[in-house]
Amino acid sequence: DVKVTQSSRYLVKRTGEKVFLECVQDMDHENMFWYRQDPGLGLRLIYFSYDVKMKEKGDIPEGYSVSREKKERFSLILESASTNQTSMYLCASSYPGTVHDGELFFGEGSRLTVL
């Protein structure tokens, strides 16, 4: 079974702090994604990566950056956390060209609260 592991399930940070959210997948997937989930807004794409050291902006990249130094690991960075970044963050991975195109495998999520 594909496993996508997010390092922290719950985090509480203060405004202005630097926050790292880590994600690791164990199926050699090339594609990795970071989404945030908010009530009434669904899942919105922050950043994604097609390969090591490659990244592309999603729909809401402002205030975020990412790092992909190894194929299995994709990190989301909040350089200076703000209260409007309080959310559920979901990491996902996929292998291009599968039978189920677009089938993402999600981690369990990291709930971040910024005070």
Added chain:
Amino acid sequence: DQQVKQNSPSLSVQEGRISILNCDYTNSMFDYFLWYKKYPAEGPTFLISISSIKDKNEDGRFTVFLNKSAKHLSLHIVPSQPGDSAVYFCAAMIQGAQKLVFGQGTRLTINP
């Protein structure tokens, strides 16, 4: 601008009856559509998909219908079971692009 919309935030259905979840999209370039299911404290999981060359796809109790002219798709669950209680997300993409656009989600509650 919400390109994929699920206008019903919640739906309550009696066990054994049919559940119908709806989804509308605005981008005519989308050619592949998926439904995901999410339980509390878990990540979403893939449920079923449909290509724009089809108008129906079935998988057991789950059927997805696509009406391209109306830019509308629906998920039918028959018969509904208590374990189907979850949040359902509709998603759309341009095939090959690997980038999904999700709707807001619909919380389905199946009542015994």
